[in-house]
Amino acid sequence: MSKGTVASALNFLSKELKKAKLCNDTKPIDNAVSDLNGRKDKAGYWGYNLQKLVFNNISTPRGTMPNNVSSIQIVLNVEIHEQGLKDEEILNPIVVDKKRGFEKNYNFSIEISGYSEQNKVLSHWHLDFDSNANNEYIHPDFHLTFGGNAMKSDGEDENQVFGKVLLVPSPRLPHPPMDAILGIDFILKNFVQKDVANNIISDSQYRKAVENSQKRLWRPYMLAVASHWCKFNGCKFNADSTLTKKYYPALEN
Numbered sequence: 124m125s126k127g128t129v130a131s132a133l134n135f136l137s138k139e140l141k142k143a144k145l146c147n148d149t150k151p152i153d154n155a156v157s158d159l160n161g162r163k164d165k166a167g168y169w170g171y172n173l174q175k176l177v178f179n180n181i182s183t184p185r186g187t188m189p190n191n192v193s194s195i196q197i198v199l200n201v202e203i204h205e206q207g208l209k210d211e212e213i214l215n216p217i218v219v220d221k222k223r224g225f226e227k228n229y230n231f232s233i234e235i236s237g238y239s240e241q242n243k244v245l246s247h248w249h250l251d252f253d254s255n256a257n258n259e260y261i262h263p264d265f266h267l268t269f270g271g272n273a274m275k276s277d278g279e280d281e282n283q284v285f286g287k288v289l290l291v292p293s294p295r296l297p298h299p300p301m302d303a304i305l306g307i308d309f310i311l312k313n314f315v316q317k318d319v320a321n322n323i324i325s326d327s328q329y330r331k332a333v334e335n336s337q338k339r340l341w342r343p344y345m346l347a348v349a350s351h352w353c354k355f356n357g358c359k360f361n362a363d364s365t366l367t368k369k370y371y372p373a374l375e376n
Contacts, residue, residue: 125207126159126160126169129159129169129171130159130160130277133152133155133156133159133171134152134153134156136152136178137149137152137153137156140152140178143180145178145179146176146177146178146179147177148177149176150329151173151174151175151176151177152173152242154173154174154177155171155173155201156171158170158171158172158237159171163241164204167206167207167220167374168204168205168206168207169204169205169207170202170203170204170205170218170227171202171203172201173192173199173200173201173202174200174202175198175200175224176198176199176200177196177197177198178193178197178198178199179196180196181194181195181196181197182195183195183237183291184291184292185292186291186292187237187289187290187291187292188269188289188290189237189239189244190288191240192237192239192244192289193237193238193239195235195236195238195289195291196235196236196237197233197234197235197239198232198233198234198235198236199232199233200230200231200232201230201231201232202228202229202230202231203217203229204217204218204220204227204228204229204232205217205218206218215264217229217252219252224303228258229251229252230249230251231249231250231251232247232248232250232271232273233247233248233249234246234247235247235248235274235289235291236291238288239289242286242287243287244287244289245273245274245287245288245289245290246269246274246288246289246290247269247270247271247274248267248268248269248294249267249268249271249305250265250266250267250268251265251266251268252264252265253266258301258317259316259317260312260313260314260315260316260317267296269293274287274288278293284353297342297370297371298338299340299344299345299370300341300344301322301336301340302339302340304332304333304335304336305333305336305337305340305341308324308333311323311324312324343366344366344370347363347367347370348366348367348371350364350366350367351367351371351374
């Protein structure tokens, strides 16, 4: 995929979103395309910064709390920098560079807001790329997180912060199946501080138990998803081709 292909796709989306009256103003996309085309990145690299693309008057999903929010507004922000990869290259396409004057960051956020009577309520998701290993809990390089600065009290009475939280039904994020062993591992690595959890998860017998469950449950799941792009030509896999769409319905074609 080339820089021009990305620009064409963004231009198409700008027109379609406006035509569908989902976004009254698609200038943020147009600005992102200008940013993309105007950059002096070296060949095979590209990036853009899309800020404050607003989706207006979205019907409130069933199960939203507070339940008196009549409609919601969704704001999308994306900053991304990529390197083009060949089909046979299984590498991270995201480029991050912290050099002053050449900053390249990866940021993706969705802010959802509405009004409960006169009070603005907020919900916020952000997808981070952060390979920092110095964290108390498990820290995947790419991780989707609920919350963040957008939902903090911003100097107001912290006891009132939950009065401003908008809870919409959570997106159904794909995840491989888990058994009791992987469920325990998930809790230990995500909710128990590392120095406490390490006493258990560093044990060789524990690691083997997790490895065995991952091999039984996650290997076929990951290979089924991979088969969307790799048809296993020349391989001896006996793959159920229908699993790809069952596991990741968002995949196209």
